[in-house]
Amino acid sequence: MNKKYIYSVFLGLLLATPLKAQQALFNSNQVSSPVINDDNTVTFNIYAPKASKVEVTGDFLASQKVQTPFGLQDVPGVAELKEGKGGIWSLTTGKLGPELYSYSFKVNDMPMLDPANVYINRDVASTMNIFIVSERKGDQGDLYRVNEVPHGNVAKVWYDSPTLKMKRRMTVYTPAGYEKGRNYPVLYLLHGAGGDEDAWTTLGRAAQILDNLIASGKAKPMIVVMPNGNMDCQAAPGEWSRGMYTPSFMASVDFKSKPVATMDESFPDIIKYIESNYKVAKGQMNRAVCGLSMGGGHTFAISKRYPKEFGYIGLFSAGLSIGRNAVKESFYDQLKKDKKVQGQLASLFAAHPKLYWIGIGKTDFLYQQNADLRKFLDEKGYKYTYMETEGGHIWRNWRVYLTTFAQKIFK
Amino acid sequence: MNKKYIYSVFLGLLLATPLKAQQALFNSNQVSSPVINDDNTVTFNIYAPKASKVEVTGDFLASQKVQTPFGLQDVPGVAELKEGKGGIWSLTTGKLGPELYSYSFKVNDMPMLDPANVYINRDVASTMNIFIVSERKGDQGDLYRVNEVPHGNVAKVWYDSPTLKMKRRMTVYTPAGYEKGRNYPVLYLLHGAGGDEDAWTTLGRAAQILDNLIASGKAKPMIVVMPNGNMDCQAAPGEWSRGMYTPSFMASVDFKSKPVATMDESFPDIIKYIESNYKVAKGQMNRAVCGLSMGGGHTFAISKRYPKEFGYIGLFSAGLSIGRNAVKESFYDQLKKDKKVQGQLASLFAAHPKLYWIGIGKTDFLYQQNADLRKFLDEKGYKYTYMETEGGHIWRNWRVYLTTFAQKIFK
Numbered sequence: 001m002n003k004k005y006i007y008s009v010f011l012g013l014l015l016a017t018p019l020k021a022q023q024a025l026f027n028s029n030q031v032s033s034p035v036i037n038d039d040n041t042v043t044f045n046i047y048a049p050k051a052s053k054v055e056v057t058g059d060f061l062a063s064q065k066v067q068t069p070f071g072l073q074d075v076p077g078v079a080e081l082k083e084g085k086g087g088i089w090s091l092t093t094g095k096l097g098p099e100l101y102s103y104s105f106k107v108n109d110m111p112m113l114d115p116a117n118v119y120i121n122r123d124v125a126s127t128m129n130i131f132i133v134s135e136r137k138g139d140q141g142d143l144y145r146v147n148e149v150p151h152g153n154v155a156k157v158w159y160d161s162p163t164l165k166m167k168r169r170m171t172v173y174t175p176a177g178y179e180k181g182r183n184y185p186v187l188y189l190l191h192g193a194g195g196d197e198d199a200w201t202t203l204g205r206a207a208q209i210l211d212n213l214i215a216s217g218k219a220k221p222m223i224v225v226m227p228n229g230n231m232d233c234q235a236a237p238g239e240w241s242r243g244m245y246t247p248s249f250m251a252s253v254d255f256k257s258k259p260v261a262t263m264d265e266s267f268p269d270i271i272k273y274i275e276s277n278y279k280v281a282k283g284q285m286n287r288a289v290c291g292l293s294m295g296g297g298h299t300f301a302i303s304k305r306y307p308k309e310f311g312y313i314g315l316f317s318a319g320l321s322i323g324r325n326a327v328k329e330s331f332y333d334q335l336k337k338d339k340k341v342q343g344q345l346a347s348l349f350a351a352h353p354k355l356y357w358i359g360i361g362k363t364d365f366l367y368q369q370n371a372d373l374r375k376f377l378d379e380k381g382y383k384y385t386y387m388e389t390e391g392g393h394i395w396r397n398w399r400v401y402l403t404t405f406a407q408k409i410f411k
Numbered sequence: 412m413n414k415k416y417i418y419s420v421f422l423g424l425l426l427a428t429p430l431k432a433q434q435a436l437f438n439s440n441q442v443s444s445p446v447i448n449d450d451n452t453v454t455f456n457i458y459a460p461k462a463s464k465v466e467v468t469g470d471f472l473a474s475q476k477v478q479t480p481f482g483l484q485d486v487p488g489v490a491e492l493k494e495g496k497g498g499i500w501s502l503t504t505g506k507l508g509p510e511l512y513s514y515s516f517k518v519n520d521m522p523m524l525d526p527a528n529v530y531i532n533r534d535v536a537s538t539m540n541i542f543i544v545s546e547r548k549g550d551q552g553d554l555y556r557v558n559e560v561p562h563g564n565v566a567k568v569w570y571d572s573p574t575l576k577m578k579r580r581m582t583v584y585t586p587a588g589y590e591k592g593r594n595y596p597v598l599y600l601l602h603g604a605g606g607d608e609d610a611w612t613t614l615g616r617a618a619q620i621l622d623n624l625i626a627s628g629k630a631k632p633m634i635v636v637m638p639n640g641n642m643d644c645q646a647a648p649g650e651w652s653r654g655m656y657t658p659s660f661m662a663s664v665d666f667k668s669k670p671v672a673t674m675d676e677s678f679p680d681i682i683k684y685i686e687s688n689y690k691v692a693k694g695q696m697n698r699a700v701c702g703l704s705m706g707g708g709h710t711f712a713i714s715k716r717y718p719k720e721f722g723y724i725g726l727f728s729a730g731l732s733i734g735r736n737a738v739k740e741s742f743y744d745q746l747k748k749d750k751k752v753q754g755q756l757a758s759l760f761a762a763h764p765k766l767y768w769i770g771i772g773k774t775d776f777l778y779q780q781n782a783d784l785r786k787f788l789d790e791k792g793y794k795y796t797y798m799e800t801e802g803g804h805i806w807r808n809w810r811v812y813l814t815t816f817a818q819k820i821f822k
Contacts, residue, residue, distance in 0.1 A: 032657065046521075047521060048519075048521050049519060049520050049521065050463065050519040050520070051519065051521070052461065107518070107521065108459075108460060108461040108462065109460050109461070110457075110458060110459050110460065110462070110518065110526075111526050112523045112524065112526055113523070113524050113526075113538070115521075115522050115523055115524075115538075116657070117655075118533050118536060118538055118648065118649075118657070118658060119649055119655045120531060120538065122529050125529060127524070127526075127529055127531065130655075131655065132654075132655070145652075145654065146646075146649070146650060146651055146652055146654070147652050148652040150569075150578070151569045151578065151580070152569075153566055153567060153568045153569060154566065154567045155564055155565065155566035155567070156564060156565045156566070157564045158561075158562045158563075158564060158587070167561070167562065169562070176569070179687075179688050235557075237529065238529075238530055238557070239557060240557055241556075241557055241558055241559040243543075243556065243557070244528075244530045244541075244542065244543070246443065246527070246529070247529060276590075277590050
């Protein structure tokens with residue numbers, strides 16, 4: 001087609017386009033946002049005529065202490081935008097370090113997304129816009145970017161779980177070159193409460209992290225399997241027959257149908273599907289499992305239930321519990337009392353996993369549980385690797401933990 | 412984990428959660444929206460304190476004629492919400508027919524998404540919330556739902572295009588049972604200007620349509636390949652190394668890099684990848700190609716360039732052009748003058764494709780081009796099937812065309 005014709009079709013398309021999209025193209029109210037400036041300051045712009053207050057909140061701002069019904073808590077900071085010409089409100093941040101950031105606006109106290117930014121992540125029931133800042137090749141922002149490197153494929157795959165008596169959906173990353181390769185090791189990567197099989201590829205940037213680490217030779221080519229850890233869900237919200245429900249932290253409680261098995265009980269269904277349908281290297285030293293928060297708890301449970309199956313185990317801000325008195329008793333006390341779990345952990349460490357990795361943020365509300373686990377492991381002389389970071393129970397940490405863990409496995 | 416512990420972790424997670432998500436869980440300002448009522452009316456709710464006007468726009472409203480710089484045009488209707496208690500504005504629609512609907516709000520003239528609805532589609536640079544209404548099993552709304560039927564897998568796949576000198580991303584749907592099956596026919600399903608390899612699985616609900624049609628025996632199990640039709644893009648916005656740019660209708664013009672080949676020239680790269688890496692039945696009668704708008708133009712070009720390769724050809728609201736005087740000359744006049752294209756079409760119809768299908772809406776701005784094509788085909792005695800629907804150049808029509816076309820192929 002020649003160029004003139006292309007433009008005539010273009011005009012026609014415009015006419016056939018919803019008013020909102022037309023405004024986006026022609027209306028002088030249309031703004032660019034966020035604008036990442038050359039000095040890595042970031043400018044937010046929003047057209048908000050008649051507004052009396054416009055704010056932005058996000059993890060690029062220092063968190064603040066706020067009194068809540070549960071005590072003094074860290075919450076993301078809030079900054080006010082200033083009104084300029086034509087109803088456009090703006091704010092330019094200070095220089096931001098390399099990172100993937102999330103934000104949303106509040107206009108007259110009404111929370112809303114940035115209408116100029118189509119890049120959106122969902123975290124449980126919240127939607128947030130995202131942007132990435134990077135200073136140089138190889139920094140954490142660059143690791144989260146889609147770079148000009150070979151890319152792995154990402155598939156949403158339905159598998160059969162006879163244990164849970166349902167078909168279930170998971171996300172499978174196969175590395176660049178998989179079509180011609182063979183015998184790939186497998187990382188099982190688990191999400192937290194409120195998450196699902198989409199979480200690690202959206203909030204977690206797992207495909208970008210793996211693409212970039214593998215391309216630079218820092219991680220081995222591997223398959224990454226991201227199942228759904230909510231035992232009475234088949235899939236992410238909107239992706240199974242329950243319809244377009246509002247997500248919540250407690251997918252496995254909300255539906256009031258008691259799951260017929262736990263994550264660790266049903267985990268062999270996942271391994272069986274992967275090892276039957278992908279070009280997989282089998283055996284302990286070709287399998288890794290890790291997860292965040294609830295998924296860290298799942299990792300703890302799975303690795304001790306199948307002590308000879310995983311060569312690499314990663315607990316990211318893990319939610320840990322084994323006993324019936326979990327709320328009253330410290331995790332250390334639970335471990336000291338539970339002979340069955342002690343036996344399982346003894347078997348696990350007797351099988352000499354190459355890596356038992358624990359990562360947590362200094363202000364994470366699960367810090368003490370993980371300190372309790374370390375105390376127990378230390379007493380038993382079980383070897384583990386520990387990483388402590390700033391901050392709390394946040395994706396920024398989990399992306400760093402995946403980046404770190406992925407470089408340590410299958411080597 | 413016991414239930415008490417689960418709730419204690421839940422509370423902890425809450426504390427570690429961004430303020431916005433906390434509000435979503437505890438704040439009395441939190442509303443449900445949209446609520447699909449038992450009688451298939453739909454109630455929109457939004458917390459908009461201090462607003463003086465709240466409107467909703469979307470394709471569930473009758474379109475209205477509006478004077479634009481290009482003349483009188485159809486645009487989606489707008490309805491006002493009414494303020495109730497506590498800053499919550501609401502509107503209940505009349506009874507809606509079975510369909511997937513898109514909408515967004517305007518608060519004090521500022522366009523925004525529904526903060527209570529996490530289900531979002533992107534159409535070029537616009538984001539819109541969606542909901543589905545269905546009256547009974549098998550209606551068009553039900554066809555767009557994820558039902559309790561076997562599901563196909565959807566993969567984002569990188570392939571090599573030597574013709575375009577780049578790696579490119581496409582979406583591949585493999586039907587339920589693919590792991591154990593063999594010899595699947597392939598439908599190549601092409602998007603329009605402003606779209607990309609994500610469009611048919613998001614706006615087009617292609618995976619749901621195919622899952623549901625295959626489960627009910629109305630369509631044959633098939634692989635559906637949805638490539639990217641923008642010749643100087645590797646992938647959808649945000650999914651390749653150009654970064655998080657603002658999408659536009661003219662991906663292939665914006666980047667100012669002249670594509671080295673056209674869609675039809677480079678199409679064999681796609682077929683080669685699919686037929687090398689999937690369990691595919693080869694040959695003309697196992698290949699179908701169809702597309703909407705620009706993708707309908709691509710379908711026209713591909714099918715005549717490779718006259719013996721496709722048994723089923725579908726033009727959905729096709730953008731048609733062959734000549735250098737496309738803007739001045741009718742498509743009929745172009746066809747009548749162009750001996751090369753006449754020869755290609757003669758070869759195509761001499762190969763006896765089982766189906767040459769044309770669908771368009773009565774008010775589509777490309778109606779005349781398609782009438783011109785039909786006039787030419789009629790004169791030549793080339794057989795085709797024609798479907799004319801209400802409405803214009805809209806996804807509602809393209810989903811219906813895919814539903815119709817998919818039931819007619821590989822039979």
